[in-house]
Amino acid sequence: MELVEMFDLVRSHPILATVTMFAGTALASELLWKAIQYARRHTRRRRVHEVLFFNELGEVCLDHHRGKSFTNTNDCRNSHCSLRSLEKIAVLMDEAQYSIDIAIYTFTSNTLWLALKRALQRGVSIRVISDREMVYCNSSKIQEMAAFGVPVRGPFKTNLIMHHKFCVIDGLARVQEILQVKQRKWPRPYESVLISGSVNWTNTGFGANYENCTISSDEILTRQYQEEFNRMWKFFADTAEKFLKSCVEKSE
Ligand SMILES: [Zn+2]
The missing domain is CATH 1.20.5 (Single alpha-helices involved in coiled-coils or other helix-helix interfaces)
Incomplete structure:
Protein backbone atom coordinates (compact mmCIF):
# COMPACT_ATOMS: atom_id res chain seq x y z
CA MET A 1 0.00 0.00 0.00
CA ARG A 41 21.46 16.82 32.09
CA HIS A 42 23.63 18.74 29.69
CA THR A 43 23.36 22.21 31.20
CA ARG A 44 24.41 21.03 34.67
CA ARG A 45 27.67 19.66 35.83
CA ARG A 46 28.05 17.48 38.90
CA ARG A 47 26.52 18.76 42.12
CA VAL A 48 28.66 18.78 45.28
CA HIS A 49 27.86 18.95 48.99
CA GLU A 50 30.75 18.26 51.30
CA VAL A 51 32.65 19.60 54.29
CA LEU A 52 36.43 19.34 54.37
CA PHE A 53 37.98 19.30 57.84
CA PHE A 54 41.61 20.13 58.39
CA ASN A 55 43.07 18.74 61.62
CA GLU A 56 46.06 17.00 63.24
CA LEU A 57 45.52 13.91 61.06
CA GLY A 58 45.83 15.85 57.79
CA GLU A 59 49.54 15.38 57.29
CA VAL A 60 50.29 11.94 58.73
CA CYS A 61 50.38 10.68 55.11
CA LEU A 62 52.81 13.35 53.94
CA ASP A 63 55.68 10.85 53.47
CA HIS A 64 53.44 8.76 51.24
CA HIS A 65 52.94 11.76 48.93
CA ARG A 66 56.46 13.14 49.01
CA GLY A 67 58.08 13.18 45.61
CA LYS A 68 54.85 12.16 43.84
CA SER A 69 52.78 14.24 41.48
CA PHE A 70 50.45 16.40 43.51
CA THR A 71 47.47 15.52 41.34
CA ASN A 72 47.45 11.90 42.47
CA THR A 73 46.08 11.66 45.99
CA ASN A 74 43.29 9.20 45.12
CA ASP A 75 45.35 6.29 46.42
CA CYS A 76 45.76 7.91 49.87
CA ARG A 77 44.08 5.91 52.64
CA ASN A 78 44.04 8.82 55.08
CA SER A 79 40.44 10.08 55.11
CA HIS A 80 41.67 13.39 56.61
CA CYS A 81 44.40 13.90 53.96
CA SER A 82 45.05 17.66 53.70
CA LEU A 83 46.56 17.31 50.25
CA ARG A 84 43.52 15.51 48.90
CA SER A 85 41.19 18.15 50.39
CA LEU A 86 43.23 20.90 48.79
CA GLU A 87 43.20 19.01 45.52
CA LYS A 88 39.39 18.81 45.68
CA ILE A 89 39.21 22.60 45.79
CA ALA A 90 41.68 22.86 42.88
CA VAL A 91 39.57 20.39 40.84
CA LEU A 92 36.46 22.53 41.40
CA MET A 93 38.41 25.53 40.09
CA ASP A 94 39.51 23.41 37.12
CA GLU A 95 35.83 22.73 36.37
CA ALA A 96 34.88 26.43 36.36
CA GLN A 97 33.31 27.44 33.06
CA TYR A 98 32.65 31.18 33.35
CA SER A 99 33.57 32.81 36.63
CA ILE A 100 35.39 32.55 39.95
CA ASP A 101 34.67 35.30 42.46
CA ILE A 102 36.98 35.20 45.47
CA ALA A 103 36.72 37.04 48.79
CA ILE A 104 39.78 36.00 50.76
CA TYR A 105 41.71 37.44 53.69
CA THR A 106 45.04 35.68 53.00
CA PHE A 107 46.03 33.82 49.87
CA THR A 108 49.47 32.21 49.53
CA SER A 109 48.60 28.69 48.29
CA ASN A 110 50.58 27.88 45.18
CA THR A 111 48.33 24.93 44.29
CA LEU A 112 45.23 27.10 44.16
CA TRP A 113 47.04 29.86 42.31
CA LEU A 114 48.10 27.34 39.65
CA ALA A 115 44.46 26.19 39.33
CA LEU A 116 43.34 29.81 38.99
CA LYS A 117 46.00 30.43 36.35
CA ARG A 118 44.67 27.47 34.37
CA ALA A 119 41.17 28.95 34.69
CA LEU A 120 42.41 32.31 33.42
CA GLN A 121 43.98 30.56 30.44
CA ARG A 122 40.58 28.96 29.67
CA GLY A 123 39.00 32.42 29.61
CA VAL A 124 37.30 32.19 33.02
CA SER A 125 36.63 35.62 34.55
CA ILE A 126 38.24 35.94 38.00
CA ARG A 127 37.61 38.78 40.47
CA VAL A 128 39.21 39.13 43.88
CA ILE A 129 38.28 41.04 47.00
CA SER A 130 40.99 40.93 49.64
CA ASP A 131 42.18 42.75 52.70
CA ARG A 132 44.25 45.87 52.10
CA GLU A 133 46.96 44.76 54.56
CA MET A 134 47.11 41.04 53.81
CA VAL A 135 47.51 41.61 50.07
CA TYR A 136 51.11 42.56 50.78
CA CYS A 137 51.97 39.78 53.22
CA ASN A 138 54.89 37.48 52.39
CA SER A 139 54.25 35.25 49.37
CA SER A 140 50.79 36.70 48.82
CA LYS A 141 49.41 35.48 45.49
CA ILE A 142 47.14 38.51 45.18
CA GLN A 143 49.96 40.64 43.80
CA GLU A 144 50.78 37.98 41.20
CA MET A 145 47.11 37.82 40.28
CA ALA A 146 46.95 41.59 39.84
CA ALA A 147 50.03 41.38 37.63
CA PHE A 148 48.14 38.79 35.55
CA GLY A 149 45.33 41.30 35.01
CA VAL A 150 42.93 39.93 37.65
CA PRO A 151 40.92 42.84 39.07
CA VAL A 152 41.44 43.20 42.83
CA ARG A 153 39.38 45.37 45.16
CA GLY A 154 39.20 45.82 48.91
CA PRO A 155 38.32 47.97 51.90
CA PHE A 156 40.54 51.02 51.43
CA LYS A 157 37.86 53.41 52.58
CA THR A 158 36.76 51.63 55.75
CA ASN A 159 38.56 50.38 58.86
CA LEU A 160 36.80 47.05 58.62
CA ILE A 161 38.96 44.02 57.92
CA MET A 162 37.99 41.95 54.89
CA HIS A 163 37.99 38.68 56.82
CA HIS A 164 35.98 36.46 54.45
CA LYS A 165 37.26 33.16 53.10
CA PHE A 166 34.79 32.29 50.38
CA CYS A 167 34.65 31.78 46.69
CA VAL A 168 31.73 31.37 44.27
CA ILE A 169 32.37 29.40 41.11
CA ASP A 170 29.97 30.02 38.20
CA GLY A 171 27.40 31.84 40.35
CA LEU A 172 24.13 32.07 38.38
CA ALA A 173 23.87 35.88 38.36
CA ARG A 174 27.52 36.27 37.35
CA VAL A 175 27.22 33.70 34.54
CA GLN A 176 24.12 35.49 33.22
CA GLU A 177 26.01 38.79 33.31
CA ILE A 178 28.93 37.29 31.35
CA LEU A 179 26.60 35.65 28.79
CA GLN A 180 24.86 38.99 28.29
CA VAL A 181 28.16 40.78 27.67
CA LYS A 182 29.25 38.04 25.26
CA GLN A 183 25.75 38.12 23.67
CA ARG A 184 25.35 34.38 24.12
CA LYS A 185 21.96 32.88 24.85
CA TRP A 186 22.80 29.29 25.75
CA PRO A 187 25.43 28.52 28.37
CA ARG A 188 27.83 25.60 28.35
CA PRO A 189 27.03 23.07 31.10
CA TYR A 190 28.03 24.61 34.44
CA GLU A 191 27.29 24.24 38.13
CA SER A 192 27.29 27.03 40.70
CA VAL A 193 29.52 26.05 43.63
CA LEU A 194 30.25 27.78 46.92
CA ILE A 195 33.51 27.17 48.80
CA SER A 196 33.45 28.76 52.24
CA GLY A 197 34.75 28.21 55.75
CA SER A 198 37.31 29.18 58.33
CA VAL A 199 40.32 28.24 56.21
CA ASN A 200 42.56 30.88 54.67
CA TRP A 201 44.16 29.81 51.42
CA THR A 202 47.59 29.31 52.98
CA ASN A 203 49.86 26.34 53.73
CA THR A 204 49.15 26.83 57.43
CA GLY A 205 45.41 26.91 56.80
CA PHE A 206 45.44 23.78 54.66
CA GLY A 207 47.92 21.82 56.74
CA ALA A 208 48.67 23.05 60.22
CA ASN A 209 45.44 24.43 61.66
CA TYR A 210 42.06 23.13 62.74
CA GLU A 211 39.83 24.47 59.98
CA ASN A 212 36.69 23.72 58.03
CA CYS A 213 35.72 24.33 54.46
CA THR A 214 32.20 23.73 53.14
CA ILE A 215 31.61 23.00 49.47
CA SER A 216 28.04 23.29 48.23
CA SER A 217 26.03 23.55 45.01
CA ASP A 218 22.95 24.68 46.97
CA GLU A 219 21.06 27.27 44.89
CA ILE A 220 20.11 29.48 47.85
CA LEU A 221 23.61 29.57 49.35
CA THR A 222 25.41 30.18 46.05
CA ARG A 223 22.92 32.94 45.19
CA GLN A 224 23.29 34.68 48.58
CA TYR A 225 27.10 34.57 48.54
CA GLN A 226 27.17 35.78 44.91
CA GLU A 227 24.84 38.66 45.86
CA GLU A 228 27.10 39.69 48.76
CA PHE A 229 30.18 39.46 46.55
CA ASN A 230 28.49 41.65 43.89
CA ARG A 231 27.43 44.13 46.57
CA MET A 232 30.97 44.40 47.97
CA TRP A 233 32.42 44.56 44.45
CA LYS A 234 30.27 47.64 43.75
CA PHE A 235 31.02 49.18 47.14
CA PHE A 236 34.79 48.84 46.58
CA ALA A 237 34.54 49.99 42.95
CA ASP A 238 36.93 52.92 43.33
CA THR A 239 39.67 50.85 45.03
CA ALA A 240 40.76 48.79 42.00
CA GLU A 241 43.37 51.31 40.82
CA LYS A 242 44.79 51.79 44.31
CA PHE A 243 45.23 48.03 44.69
CA LEU A 244 46.85 47.63 41.28
CA LYS A 245 49.19 50.61 41.84
CA SER A 246 50.30 49.36 45.26
CA CYS A 247 50.71 45.79 43.97
CA VAL A 248 52.90 46.94 41.09
CA GLU A 249 54.94 49.20 43.41
CA LYS A 250 55.45 46.35 45.89
CA SER A 251 56.49 43.87 43.23
CA GLU A 252 59.09 46.28 41.83
ZN1 LIG B 1 47.26 11.77 51.99
Whole structure:
Protein backbone atom coordinates (compact mmCIF):
# COMPACT_ATOMS: atom_id res chain seq x y z
CA MET A 1 0.00 0.00 0.00
CA GLU A 2 1.32 3.42 -0.98
CA LEU A 3 1.92 5.98 1.79
CA VAL A 4 -0.70 8.36 0.32
CA GLU A 5 -3.28 5.60 0.32
CA MET A 6 -2.51 4.87 3.99
CA PHE A 7 -3.07 8.54 4.92
CA ASP A 8 -6.38 8.56 3.00
CA LEU A 9 -7.47 5.39 4.83
CA VAL A 10 -6.60 6.86 8.22
CA ARG A 11 -8.33 10.15 7.42
CA SER A 12 -11.50 8.49 6.17
CA HIS A 13 -11.74 6.22 9.21
CA PRO A 14 -12.83 8.21 12.33
CA ILE A 15 -11.70 5.63 14.94
CA LEU A 16 -8.38 5.03 13.22
CA ALA A 17 -7.87 8.81 12.91
CA THR A 18 -8.57 9.36 16.63
CA VAL A 19 -6.24 6.52 17.68
CA THR A 20 -3.50 7.84 15.40
CA MET A 21 -3.95 11.36 16.78
CA PHE A 22 -3.64 10.15 20.40
CA ALA A 23 -0.64 7.97 19.58
CA GLY A 24 0.98 10.94 17.80
CA THR A 25 0.35 13.26 20.77
CA ALA A 26 1.72 10.68 23.23
CA LEU A 27 4.82 10.17 21.11
CA ALA A 28 5.36 13.94 20.79
CA SER A 29 5.05 14.52 24.56
CA GLU A 30 7.40 11.60 25.25
CA LEU A 31 9.95 13.09 22.85
CA LEU A 32 9.50 16.54 24.44
CA TRP A 33 10.03 15.06 27.94
CA LYS A 34 13.20 13.26 26.75
CA ALA A 35 14.45 16.53 25.22
CA ILE A 36 13.84 18.41 28.52
CA GLN A 37 15.69 15.70 30.47
CA TYR A 38 18.57 15.79 27.98
CA ALA A 39 18.78 19.60 28.21
CA ARG A 40 18.73 19.44 32.03
CA ARG A 41 21.46 16.82 32.09
CA HIS A 42 23.63 18.74 29.69
CA THR A 43 23.36 22.21 31.20
CA ARG A 44 24.41 21.03 34.67
CA ARG A 45 27.67 19.66 35.83
CA ARG A 46 28.05 17.48 38.90
CA ARG A 47 26.52 18.76 42.12
CA VAL A 48 28.66 18.78 45.28
CA HIS A 49 27.86 18.95 48.99
CA GLU A 50 30.75 18.26 51.30
CA VAL A 51 32.65 19.60 54.29
CA LEU A 52 36.43 19.34 54.37
CA PHE A 53 37.98 19.30 57.84
CA PHE A 54 41.61 20.13 58.39
CA ASN A 55 43.07 18.74 61.62
CA GLU A 56 46.06 17.00 63.24
CA LEU A 57 45.52 13.91 61.06
CA GLY A 58 45.83 15.85 57.79
CA GLU A 59 49.54 15.38 57.29
CA VAL A 60 50.29 11.94 58.73
CA CYS A 61 50.38 10.68 55.11
CA LEU A 62 52.81 13.35 53.94
CA ASP A 63 55.68 10.85 53.47
CA HIS A 64 53.44 8.76 51.24
CA HIS A 65 52.94 11.76 48.93
CA ARG A 66 56.46 13.14 49.01
CA GLY A 67 58.08 13.18 45.61
CA LYS A 68 54.85 12.16 43.84
CA SER A 69 52.78 14.24 41.48
CA PHE A 70 50.45 16.40 43.51
CA THR A 71 47.47 15.52 41.34
CA ASN A 72 47.45 11.90 42.47
CA THR A 73 46.08 11.66 45.99
CA ASN A 74 43.29 9.20 45.12
CA ASP A 75 45.35 6.29 46.42
CA CYS A 76 45.76 7.91 49.87
CA ARG A 77 44.08 5.91 52.64
CA ASN A 78 44.04 8.82 55.08
CA SER A 79 40.44 10.08 55.11
CA HIS A 80 41.67 13.39 56.61
CA CYS A 81 44.40 13.90 53.96
CA SER A 82 45.05 17.66 53.70
CA LEU A 83 46.56 17.31 50.25
CA ARG A 84 43.52 15.51 48.90
CA SER A 85 41.19 18.15 50.39
CA LEU A 86 43.23 20.90 48.79
CA GLU A 87 43.20 19.01 45.52
CA LYS A 88 39.39 18.81 45.68
CA ILE A 89 39.21 22.60 45.79
CA ALA A 90 41.68 22.86 42.88
CA VAL A 91 39.57 20.39 40.84
CA LEU A 92 36.46 22.53 41.40
CA MET A 93 38.41 25.53 40.09
CA ASP A 94 39.51 23.41 37.12
CA GLU A 95 35.83 22.73 36.37
CA ALA A 96 34.88 26.43 36.36
CA GLN A 97 33.31 27.44 33.06
CA TYR A 98 32.65 31.18 33.35
CA SER A 99 33.57 32.81 36.63
CA ILE A 100 35.39 32.55 39.95
CA ASP A 101 34.67 35.30 42.46
CA ILE A 102 36.98 35.20 45.47
CA ALA A 103 36.72 37.04 48.79
CA ILE A 104 39.78 36.00 50.76
CA TYR A 105 41.71 37.44 53.69
CA THR A 106 45.04 35.68 53.00
CA PHE A 107 46.03 33.82 49.87
CA THR A 108 49.47 32.21 49.53
CA SER A 109 48.60 28.69 48.29
CA ASN A 110 50.58 27.88 45.18
CA THR A 111 48.33 24.93 44.29
CA LEU A 112 45.23 27.10 44.16
CA TRP A 113 47.04 29.86 42.31
CA LEU A 114 48.10 27.34 39.65
CA ALA A 115 44.46 26.19 39.33
CA LEU A 116 43.34 29.81 38.99
CA LYS A 117 46.00 30.43 36.35
CA ARG A 118 44.67 27.47 34.37
CA ALA A 119 41.17 28.95 34.69
CA LEU A 120 42.41 32.31 33.42
CA GLN A 121 43.98 30.56 30.44
CA ARG A 122 40.58 28.96 29.67
CA GLY A 123 39.00 32.42 29.61
CA VAL A 124 37.30 32.19 33.02
CA SER A 125 36.63 35.62 34.55
CA ILE A 126 38.24 35.94 38.00
CA ARG A 127 37.61 38.78 40.47
CA VAL A 128 39.21 39.13 43.88
CA ILE A 129 38.28 41.04 47.00
CA SER A 130 40.99 40.93 49.64
CA ASP A 131 42.18 42.75 52.70
CA ARG A 132 44.25 45.87 52.10
CA GLU A 133 46.96 44.76 54.56
CA MET A 134 47.11 41.04 53.81
CA VAL A 135 47.51 41.61 50.07
CA TYR A 136 51.11 42.56 50.78
CA CYS A 137 51.97 39.78 53.22
CA ASN A 138 54.89 37.48 52.39
CA SER A 139 54.25 35.25 49.37
CA SER A 140 50.79 36.70 48.82
CA LYS A 141 49.41 35.48 45.49
CA ILE A 142 47.14 38.51 45.18
CA GLN A 143 49.96 40.64 43.80
CA GLU A 144 50.78 37.98 41.20
CA MET A 145 47.11 37.82 40.28
CA ALA A 146 46.95 41.59 39.84
CA ALA A 147 50.03 41.38 37.63
CA PHE A 148 48.14 38.79 35.55
CA GLY A 149 45.33 41.30 35.01
CA VAL A 150 42.93 39.93 37.65
CA PRO A 151 40.92 42.84 39.07
CA VAL A 152 41.44 43.20 42.83
CA ARG A 153 39.38 45.37 45.16
CA GLY A 154 39.20 45.82 48.91
CA PRO A 155 38.32 47.97 51.90
CA PHE A 156 40.54 51.02 51.43
CA LYS A 157 37.86 53.41 52.58
CA THR A 158 36.76 51.63 55.75
CA ASN A 159 38.56 50.38 58.86
CA LEU A 160 36.80 47.05 58.62
CA ILE A 161 38.96 44.02 57.92
CA MET A 162 37.99 41.95 54.89
CA HIS A 163 37.99 38.68 56.82
CA HIS A 164 35.98 36.46 54.45
CA LYS A 165 37.26 33.16 53.10
CA PHE A 166 34.79 32.29 50.38
CA CYS A 167 34.65 31.78 46.69
CA VAL A 168 31.73 31.37 44.27
CA ILE A 169 32.37 29.40 41.11
CA ASP A 170 29.97 30.02 38.20
CA GLY A 171 27.40 31.84 40.35
CA LEU A 172 24.13 32.07 38.38
CA ALA A 173 23.87 35.88 38.36
CA ARG A 174 27.52 36.27 37.35
CA VAL A 175 27.22 33.70 34.54
CA GLN A 176 24.12 35.49 33.22
CA GLU A 177 26.01 38.79 33.31
CA ILE A 178 28.93 37.29 31.35
CA LEU A 179 26.60 35.65 28.79
CA GLN A 180 24.86 38.99 28.29
CA VAL A 181 28.16 40.78 27.67
CA LYS A 182 29.25 38.04 25.26
CA GLN A 183 25.75 38.12 23.67
CA ARG A 184 25.35 34.38 24.12
CA LYS A 185 21.96 32.88 24.85
CA TRP A 186 22.80 29.29 25.75
CA PRO A 187 25.43 28.52 28.37
CA ARG A 188 27.83 25.60 28.35
CA PRO A 189 27.03 23.07 31.10
CA TYR A 190 28.03 24.61 34.44
CA GLU A 191 27.29 24.24 38.13
CA SER A 192 27.29 27.03 40.70
CA VAL A 193 29.52 26.05 43.63
CA LEU A 194 30.25 27.78 46.92
CA ILE A 195 33.51 27.17 48.80
CA SER A 196 33.45 28.76 52.24
CA GLY A 197 34.75 28.21 55.75
CA SER A 198 37.31 29.18 58.33
CA VAL A 199 40.32 28.24 56.21
CA ASN A 200 42.56 30.88 54.67
CA TRP A 201 44.16 29.81 51.42
CA THR A 202 47.59 29.31 52.98
CA ASN A 203 49.86 26.34 53.73
CA THR A 204 49.15 26.83 57.43
CA GLY A 205 45.41 26.91 56.80
CA PHE A 206 45.44 23.78 54.66
CA GLY A 207 47.92 21.82 56.74
CA ALA A 208 48.67 23.05 60.22
CA ASN A 209 45.44 24.43 61.66
CA TYR A 210 42.06 23.13 62.74
CA GLU A 211 39.83 24.47 59.98
CA ASN A 212 36.69 23.72 58.03
CA CYS A 213 35.72 24.33 54.46
CA THR A 214 32.20 23.73 53.14
CA ILE A 215 31.61 23.00 49.47
CA SER A 216 28.04 23.29 48.23
CA SER A 217 26.03 23.55 45.01
CA ASP A 218 22.95 24.68 46.97
CA GLU A 219 21.06 27.27 44.89
CA ILE A 220 20.11 29.48 47.85
CA LEU A 221 23.61 29.57 49.35
CA THR A 222 25.41 30.18 46.05
CA ARG A 223 22.92 32.94 45.19
CA GLN A 224 23.29 34.68 48.58
CA TYR A 225 27.10 34.57 48.54
CA GLN A 226 27.17 35.78 44.91
CA GLU A 227 24.84 38.66 45.86
CA GLU A 228 27.10 39.69 48.76
CA PHE A 229 30.18 39.46 46.55
CA ASN A 230 28.49 41.65 43.89
CA ARG A 231 27.43 44.13 46.57
CA MET A 232 30.97 44.40 47.97
CA TRP A 233 32.42 44.56 44.45
CA LYS A 234 30.27 47.64 43.75
CA PHE A 235 31.02 49.18 47.14
CA PHE A 236 34.79 48.84 46.58
CA ALA A 237 34.54 49.99 42.95
CA ASP A 238 36.93 52.92 43.33
CA THR A 239 39.67 50.85 45.03
CA ALA A 240 40.76 48.79 42.00
CA GLU A 241 43.37 51.31 40.82
CA LYS A 242 44.79 51.79 44.31
CA PHE A 243 45.23 48.03 44.69
CA LEU A 244 46.85 47.63 41.28
CA LYS A 245 49.19 50.61 41.84
CA SER A 246 50.30 49.36 45.26
CA CYS A 247 50.71 45.79 43.97
CA VAL A 248 52.90 46.94 41.09
CA GLU A 249 54.94 49.20 43.41
CA LYS A 250 55.45 46.35 45.89
CA SER A 251 56.49 43.87 43.23
CA GLU A 252 59.09 46.28 41.83
ZN1 LIG B 1 47.26 11.77 51.99
